[in-house]
Amino acid sequence: MALVVQKYGGSSVGDARSVKRVAKRIAEAKRAGNDVVVVVSAMGDTTDELLDLAQQITPLPPKRELDILLTAGERISMSLLAMAITNLGVKAKSYTGQQAGVITDAVHGRARIVDVVPHRIRETLDRGQVAIVAGFQGVTESTNDVTTLGRGGSDTTAVALAAGLNADVCEIYTDVDGIFTADPRIVPAARKIDQVSYEEMLELAACGAKVLALRSVEYARRYNVPVHVRSSFSAHDGTLVVAAEKKSKENPMEAPIISGVAHDRSESKITVIGVPDVPGMAARIFEVVAGAGANIDMIVQNVSAAATGLTDISFTLPDGDGPATMAALTAVQGEVGFDSLQFDDQIGKLSLVGAGMKSHPGVSARLFGALRDAGINIEMISTSEIRISVVTREDSLDDAVRAVHTAFELDGVDGEAVVYAGTGR
Amino acid sequence: MALVVQKYGGSSVGDARSVKRVAKRIAEAKRAGNDVVVVVSAMGDTTDELLDLAQQITPLPPKRELDILLTAGERISMSLLAMAITNLGVKAKSYTGQQAGVITDAVHGRARIVDVVPHRIRETLDRGQVAIVAGFQGVTESTNDVTTLGRGGSDTTAVALAAGLNADVCEIYTDVDGIFTADPRIVPAARKIDQVSYEEMLELAACGAKVLALRSVEYARRYNVPVHVRSSFSAHDGTLVVAAEKKSKENPMEAPIISGVAHDRSESKITVIGVPDVPGMAARIFEVVAGAGANIDMIVQNVSAAATGLTDISFTLPDGDGPATMAALTAVQGEVGFDSLQFDDQIGKLSLVGAGMKSHPGVSARLFGALRDAGINIEMISTSEIRISVVTREDSLDDAVRAVHTAFELDGVDGEAVVYAGTGR
Incomplete structure (x- = not known):
């Protein structure tokens, strides 16, 4: 008998019919002899609809109140799911x-879990019942707010509960079959x-x-x-998704396993x-960027042109952080002494x-060879221990993903997994 | 400075525009120097929509889960209202x-308040903030369910909070101007x-x-x-609505004040x-009725016809209790030995x-004279210290209400209150 934590996202519980379908799956897992804890998101577009309601009231809702509002969504889905499971003859409590x-x-709005004290969940399991838990909230x-x-x-709620209950596995149910080597x-x-x-x-x-949400990983x-x-x-x-040392050894030759191509x-x-x-200029610029609240990703600084003593600095950041960052940089143009700013939202990252x-x-x-052969220009590059990222034009991103996927022999052959085993970087 | 508890029903907070209108009213009460606690219902038809969702899942939802589901409605309205008040520059917490x-x-489903421990509400008031409280729930x-x-x-939440906080008044806001001498x-x-x-x-x-809900009164x-x-x-x-001894003495002659005509x-x-x-038959019948969960109102037993030794017993009950009660009585027909049952949902009560x-x-x-003059037949009668009720055909109920309203000189004249002062019963 295993202790299983299952998480169902909003697309899995979009309407009453989906809730019943998910309930059937949960009842089967319970009847198979498992202890089952279920974490559920709000139904379909509920969270967006609640956000829209808040926007109709005020453009800047107090975060404490917004949190209370949004948690209504999981309250609805969790109780409906408990009803549906009970209706199948399996006792469930939400x-x-x-x-x-x-x-x-x-x-508020992005709280971090500091502890999980699942006494009531444990008691519910001990009574032989399924425990349904509202995701996304604490x-x-x-x-007591x-x-x-x-x-x-x-996702994070599910993983945290699985850790707190020492579960055997945390199953994240979604509308795709798993993680793919690239977006199908x-x-x-x-x-x-x-x-x-x-x-x-984590890198993917x-x-x-x-x-899968980064924080849950x-x-x-x-x-x-x-x-x-x-x-x-x-x-x-x-x-x-497991610890590296627990991965089954599909490839005994220690070749670099390419997991996939993200974009x-x-x-x-x-x-x-x-x-x-001059020294300190980059530091000053990124101080200003950080002050604007932007979460920067890649940075490239050109070699200084000796004749002018001037250089260009490029960086990438989430689309939404663009306006505030541009405004903050414009405000210090005189102080820093740069010539001008360019904003480009037509980029893609592979x-x-x-x-x-x-x-x-x-x-x-x-x-790089695969991208060159496909006629795709590389604008920025960054690397980590287990990742290489390149920035291209957004409209050539799909071609780039396909070219790289093929070059690393990730394309499926008759459903058989083809594992890339490269021999030189 | 007064401590005021205000309650706004679902029709007062039906959409974002209504929420903002109510927020303005609350902000005005606060700015006028009052301590303000607000109890709010779910927006418009939210509760019915949630009930409908539950019905799509199962015809018999577990009551604990149904309660969790339904309380989502007030969670939405209370947080939106707090946002709207904050947006007007008055601090509010829900x-x-x-x-x-x-x-x-x-x-579950019809819980009774056993205690009110409003520490956080008191603290919120002490900080000079408006406290918004979800109605209908505990x-x-x-x-901790x-x-x-x-x-x-x-309504009951509002009155209970007003009692617990020793408020000066509990204001129940609705979509009509108050209690009327009859349904306008x-x-x-x-x-x-x-x-x-x-x-x-209470009688009304x-x-x-x-x-106004009976329990809150x-x-x-x-x-x-x-x-x-x-x-x-x-x-x-x-x-x-106040204690009888606190009513201002509009009518010094101790005439019977007719408050109004309810239907x-x-x-x-x-x-x-x-x-x-024979002795004990009525007791047995009403034992069976009580066992079916019916809430009976009026009872009439005809005088026994000496020739047959048989009598008829009629009683009224809420429409919804009819089917279960009829089934329970049918099951004991042999034991009790009555001839037959009649079910009549076409009655009205004045x-x-x-x-x-x-x-x-x-x-x-x-x-009775007023009803006779209007050609309306009386089927049942019951009385209390301060009430007389009669049952009529449902389709003559409106005529009955108008006839009685006029007969007791309750009709308004140029907006002036006319107080009935009868002289003999």
């Missing part, structure tokens, strides 16, 4: 984040990945793979919670042109992720 | 029933009542006046909370025909309510 013991800090310990964990917070809407030949390490999954999530890695990403529409296995269209590029090439990349030369050469 | 300290028993002390108080529960949709000449005693209000509420009477029923669409005074279409009549006229009725003879004679 619990709010507060009742389930999800304790957070007081940062409560502050000191003031309702908080939300931010978008993707239900762009690369029809993309294959489902059977296993991926926490580190690879950070680089645009939307299936961080949490799973810290507490070593096995996460199974799978479809709520099929019984097939999905993708197992991201949600960033923009700002270029500061004609910055005096990231190749795989363990052991750095110890296998030839990966980057093959990547 | 609290769930649990956070506000509304402790109830564990009877929490069990032992298990969410409960609802049943329909009309927000039926009697265009109906007048607003300025003051009414708890006892009279029990007899079909829907403006019981609560107000027990804790002596002055209740002001008024319109959220105007600044005029409404109807003040109710929501009851049915069951007649048990041919009951053996109630004349006023203090001192019993000590003023002539009231009932005038009532």
